[in-house]
Amino acid sequence: xxxxxxxxxxxxxxxxxxxxxxxxFEQCEEDVVQxxxxxxxDLKLGKVKYELDAxxxxxxxxxxxxxxxxxxxxxxxxGKAKHQVFVLPDGGTMTFSVYPCEDVDYSKEEQDTQQILxxxxxxxxSRVMMQGLLRGVLLTDMATGVANPEAxxxxxxxxxxxxxxxxxxxxxxxxxxxxxxxKIFPYEEGDVILRNYAGMVDKMxxxxxxxARLGGDNFVALVKNERSEIILSKLQNLRLYHRTExxxxxxxxxxxxxxxxxxxxxxxxxxxxxxxxxxQAARQKGSGTVAFYSTEIQNKIMEAQGIxxxxxxxxxxxxxxxxxxxxxxxxxxxxxxAEALVRWMHEGRLIPPVQFxxxxxxxGSVCRLDYYVLEETxxxxxxxxxxxxxxxxxxxxxxxxxLEEDYLVKKIVNVIGKYGIDHGxxxxxxxxxxxxxxxxxxxxxxxxxxxxxxxxxxDDFGTGYSSLNxxxxxxxxxxxxxxxxxxxxxxxxxxxxxxxxxxxxVDLVRKLGKKTIAEGVETKEQLRYLRQVGCDIVQGYVFxxxxxESEFEVRLEQGYKDEE
Numbered sequence: 001x002x003x004x005x006x007x008x009x010x011x012x013x014x015x016x017x018x019x020x021x022x023x024x025f026e027q028c029e030e031d032v033v034q035x036x037x038x039x040x041x042d043l044k045l046g047k048v049k050y051e052l053d054a055x056x057x058x059x060x061x062x063x064x065x066x067x068x069x070x071x072x073x074x075x076x077x078x079g080k081a082k083h084q085v086f087v088l089p090d091g092g093t094m095t096f097s098v099y100p101c102e103d104v105d106y107s108k109e110e111q112d113t114q115q116i117l118x119x120x121x122x123x124x125x126s127r128v129m130m131q132g133l134l135r136g137v138l139l140t141d142m143a144t145g146v147a148n149p150e151a152x153x154x155x156x157x158x159x160x161x162x163x164x165x166x167x168x169x170x171x172x173x174x175x176x177x178x179x180x181x182x183k184i185f186p187y188e189e190g191d192v193i194l195r196n197y198a199g200m201v202d203k204m205x206x207x208x209x210x211x212a213r214l215g216g217d218n219f220v221a222l223v224k225n226e227r228s229e230i231i232l233s234k235l236q237n238l239r240l241y242h243r244t245e246x247x248x249x250x251x252x253x254x255x256x257x258x259x260x261x262x263x264x265x266x267x268x269x270x271x272x273x274x275x276x277x278x279x280q281a282a283r284q285k286g287s288g289t290v291a292f293y294s295t296e297i298q299n300k301i302m303e304a305q306g307i308x309x310x311x312x313x314x315x316x317x318x319x320x321x322x323x324x325x326x327x328x329x330x331x332x333x334x335x336x337x338a339e340a341l342v343r344w345m346h347e348g349r350l351i352p353p354v355q356f357x358x359x360x361x362x363x364g365s366v367c368r369l370d371y372y373v374l375e376e377t378x379x380x381x382x383x384x385x386x387x388x389x390x391x392x393x394x395x396x397x398x399x400x401x402x403l404e405e406d407y408l409v410k411k412i413v414n415v416i417g418k419y420g421i422d423h424g425x426x427x428x429x430x431x432x433x434x435x436x437x438x439x440x441x442x443x444x445x446x447x448x449x450x451x452x453x454x455x456x457x458x459d460d461f462g463t464g465y466s467s468l469n470x471x472x473x474x475x476x477x478x479x480x481x482x483x484x485x486x487x488x489x490x491x492x493x494x495x496x497x498x499x500x501x502x503x504x505x506v507d508l509v510r511k512l513g514k515k516t517i518a519e520g521v522e523t524k525e526q527l528r529y530l531r532q533v534g535c536d537i538v539q540g541y542v543f544x545x546x547x548x549e550s551e552f553e554v555r556l557e558q559g560y561k562d563e564e
Contacts, residue, residue, distance in 0.1 A: 010038050010039050010042060011039065013035075013038050014035045014036075014038045014039050014117070015035075015120070017031055017034050017035040017038065018031060018032065018035040018120060018121065018124055019124060022128060023128075023131070023132075024128070024132065025066070025125070025128055025129060025132065027128075028124060028125055028128040029068055029070070029125075031124075032070050032121050032124070032125070033070055033071065035121075036048060036070055036071040036121075037071060039117070040071055040073065043110070043113065043114060043117070044100055044101050044104045044106070044110070045071055045073065045098065045099075045100070045101070046072075046073050046075065046077075046078035046079060046099040046100050046101040046102065046104075047069070047071060047072045047073065047078050047098075047099040048069070048070040048071040048072075048096065048097070048098050048099070049067070049068065049069050049070065049096070049097045049099075050066075050067070050068055050070060050094060050095065050096050050097070050125075051065075051066070051067045051094070051095045051097075052064060052065065052066040052067070052088075052092070052093075052094050052125075053065055053092050053093055053094075053095075054088055054090065054091065054092035055091050055092050057090060057091065058142050058145075059090060059133050059136065059137055059140075059142075060090070060133070061140075061145035061199075063092075064092075070096075070121075073101065075101070075102070077102040078099035078100065078101070078102060079099060079100035079101065079102055079103065079104055079105070080099075080100075081097045081098060081099045082097075082098045082100075082106070082111070082114075083095055083096070083097050083098075084096045084098070084114075084115060084118050086119070086122045086126075088126065088129075089126065089130065090133070094122055094125065094126075096118050096121070096122070098114055098118070138150070139151035139154070141198075141212065141213040143191065143194070143195065143213070144194060144195045144197075144198035144199070144213050145195060145198060145199060145202075146198045146199075146201070146202050146211050146212060146213055146219075147210055147211065147212040147213075148212055148213065149212055149214060149220075151210070151212060152210060152212035152220060152222075153268050153272075155210045155222065156222070156268040156271050157268050159222070160265065160266075160267075160268065165262050165265050165271070166262055166263050166265070167224060167225055168209075168222045168223065168224060168225065168262050169222070169223055169224075169225050169228035169259060169260065169261055169262065170220065170221070170222055170259070170260045170262060170271055170274060170275040170278075171219075171220065171221045171222075171223065171228075171231065171232070171235070171257055171258070171259055171275070172218075172219075172220050172257070172258040172260075172275035172276060172278060172279035173218070173219055173220075173221070173235055173255040173256065173257040173258070173279070174216075174217055174218050174219075174255060174256045174257075174279070174283075175194075175197065175217040175219075175253055175255055176253060176254040176255050176256055176287055176288040177253075177254075177287070177288075178190075178194070178217040178253070180251075181193050181194075181251065184247070184249055185242065185244065185247070185249070189242070189244060192242070193240065193242050193251070194217060196240060196242070197238065197240055197253060198211070198213060198219070200238060200240060201219065201221070201235070201238070204231060204234055205221070205223060205231075206224065206227075208224070209221070209222055209223045209224060209227075210222050220272070220275055222271075225261070228259070232257065232259065232290065235254075235255045235257060236254050236255060236257070236288075236290070237252060237253075237254065238252070238253045238254075238255075239251070239252050239253075240253060254288045255288070256279070256282045256283055256287055256288055256289060256290075257279070257282055257289075257290045257291075258275055258276070258277070258278025258279030258280070258281060258282045258290075258291055258292075258293065259278055259290060259291070259292045259293065260274040260275055260277075260278045260292070260293035261293070262274070274293050275293075277293055277297060277298050277301045278291050278292060278293040278297065279291070280301050280304075281293075281297045281300070281301065283362065284304075284358070284362070304359040307355075307356050307359045307360070308359055308360070308363050308365065310346070311356075311360060311365050311369075312365075314344065314346060315368065315369070315372060319344055319345050319346055320342050320343070320344055320345075320369065320372060320373075321342070321343050321344070321345050321548065322340050322341070322342060322343075322373055322376045322377060322380070322549065323340075323341045323342070323343055323546040323547055323548055323549075323552075324338045324339070324340060324341070324394065324546065324547060324548075324549065324552040325338060325339050325341060325539060325544060325545065325546040325547070326338050326539070326543060326544045326552075326555060327339065327392075327395075327517060327537050327538070327539045328537065328538055328539070328543045328544075328561070329536070329537060330527070330530055330531050330535055330536060330537060330538055331531065332560070333543075333560055333561060334559055334560050335392055335555070335556065335559055335561075336392060336537060337392045337393045337394065337395065337427070337537070338392055338393075338394045338395070338552070339394070339395045339397075339429065339539065339546075340373050340374075340376070340377045340394055340395065340396045340397070341353070341397075341546045342357075342369065342372075342373050343546075344356055361399055361401065364401055366399045366401055367399060367401050367402055367405065370396070370397065370398050370399055370402065371411070371415060373396055373397070374396045374412065374415050374416075374426070375415055375418075375419075377394050377396055377426070378415060378416055378418070378419040378421060378426070379419060380394075380549060381394065381419070381421050381425050381426075382419040382420065382421055384553075384556075385421065389556070389557075390556070391425060391556070392425075392556075393424060393425055393426065393427050393455065394425065394426065394427065395426075395427035395428070395429040395457060396426065396427070396428060396429060397429045397431070397459065398428055398429065398430055398431075399431065400430070400431050402445075403441045403442060403445070408445055408448075409445060409448035409449055409452065412426075412428065412449065412454065413452050413454075416454075422453075423452055423453035423454045424453055424454075424455070426454055426455075427454070427455040427456065427457055427477070427478070428449055428454060428455075428456050428457075429456075429457045429458075429459050429480070430442060430445075430446075430456060430457070430458055430459065430476075431458070431459045439470055439474055442470075442474050443474045443475070446474050446475055446476060447475065450475070450477075455477040455478065456476050456477055456478070457476060457477060457478035457479070457480050457517070458470070458471075458474070458476050458478070458479055458480060459480050459519075471508075471509070471512065471514075476514060477514060477515065478514060478515045478516075478517060479505075479509045479514055479515070479516055479517070480516075480517040480518075480519055480539075481502070481505060481506075481516060481517065481518050481519070481535075482519065482520075483518070483519050483520025483521070483540075485498065485501060485502050485505065486498075486502060486518055486520065486521065486526055486529075486530070487499045487502060487526075487529065502533065503533050506533050506534055506535050507534070510534060515536045515537060516535050516536050516537070517535075517536065517537040517538070517539055518530050518535050518537070518538050518539070518540075519538075519539045519540060520539075520540050521538040521539065521540030521541070521542045521543075522540055522541045522542055523542060524542065526542065527542050543561055544561070
């Protein structure tokens with residue numbers, strides 16, 4: 001029978017139908033049904049069923065289980081089934097169950113023929129499945145199991161083509177404080193938690209919605225307009241429980257989220273641009289916040305991007321100018337130091353720091369600017385010394401972004417050494433970190449600078465989350481108290497509390513053997529109060545505004561100055 005089937009017209013028709021080009025498993029199944037119907041009589045088939053059982057894997061995030069019927073002669077009476085099992089390339093099995101017509105006993109030749117045809121059927125199923133899996137792999141982020149950017153853009157293209165894009169809202173979100181996970185669990189467990197997080201977000205969505213991973217812990221999603229509020233709420237408070245043999249923890253994840261409606265979208269890139277602009281606006285508001293796209297926000301973001309694009313050419317052209325604000329001894333009214341501050345002279349206009357420092361801070365270029373200011377300050381000190389003039393210790397601000405930098409102390413020492421000045425002329429002013437874990441890094445930096453004879457101070461003390469822990473763990477020389485803690489001379493609710501807190505801070509810092517600087521001091525009344533409570537140094541408009549180098553030199557020669 002095998003030779004007869006191999007060369008007859010029915011077998012040719014069988015192979016032609018079986019091997020038609022198809023894209024999906026369902027289409028392949030339909031062709032197998034048609035192909036078997038052609039040869040069923042010759043093979044004495046009563047019924048043929050299959051069962052597919054594939055395990056969970058990275059390429060099959062949910063595994064796969066299918067059962068189906070490929071042929072049935074509808075006579076209702078069948079012989080005993082014979083089972084043929086094939087092992088799938090990625091694990092699991094595909095089992096075919098062949099029931100003969102009633103009272104038929106297959107010969108060895110007939111069984112061999114069935115096996116040959118079933119293997120052909122399996123190969124076709126396997127080919128279609130692997131093509132589908134390959135397409136899935138190409139469109140899936142393998143680390144999390146959700147869509148990748150290419151799949152996301154294809155989805156957008158489909159909604160544009162069908163005129164449905166305006167019915168969607170786009171979300172660009174970063175999981176808030178996900179780095180905390182890796183402080184609780186090893187990195188491999190962090191990967192599992194990220195995958196579970198992505199899976200939970202994916203389960204929130206409908207079949208006609210999508211979430212994709214952009215990289216790291218950044219995601220983007222398209223959801224229906226009418227569901228945007230509920231999805232936004234869930235993303236801000238997603239609870240995930242994780243357990244290992246050693247420990248267990250429930251995480252409550254928020255997110256920094258940019259949200260955009262999608263009216264007037266003409267191209268897929270417009271969706272991503274709108275999402276990115278909204279997300280950047282959310283980041284500027286602060287971690288864990290939400291921002292909605294608007295043309296006004298877009299203009300501000302474009303302005304910020306313009307600043308970043310102009311930064312390096314401006315730095316090379318020495319458009320950044322160092323100003324100096326004196327620090328004055330409270331008891332003598334004499335200059336005892338200064339702070340180097342930067343201004344940007346661009347196209348004849350002086351740009352204040354508030355308009356460019358935050359953008360450079362977020363983008364990371366602020367580190368290069370800090371070194372530039374340090375070098376300009378050292379150059380100024382060298383010039384004064386060469387002229388035989390006195391110069392006080394000048395503090396230079398270093399962003400918290402430097403905590404991520406290798407060999408920071410060595411780089412600072414190299415800049416100072418380039419100008420051959422004593423290390424005591426420079427003080428490095430750090431900004432209080434909001435991250436408790438950074439205290440260890442900051443402490444190493446402070447100790448390293450101290451060993452080189454370079455003093456350190458902390459800026460904006462009191463504005464962070466763990467100020468007391470910071471001064472406990474980091475051995476700074478000077479504590480600069482934020483101006484928000486200085487009680488105003490007018491009466492206002494909470495003034496007594498402010499006074500108690502300020503006096504307590506000054507007293508604590510003094511007992512720790514450190515000096516205190518009050519910044520932002522503007523009035524004589526505030527100055528008198530600072531003298532009364534024992535603050536060491538003041539900095540503010542009550543004595544001096546920040547001034548260019550030439551004016552600062554005049555001020556240094558003056559030395560003493562009455563308060564304004």
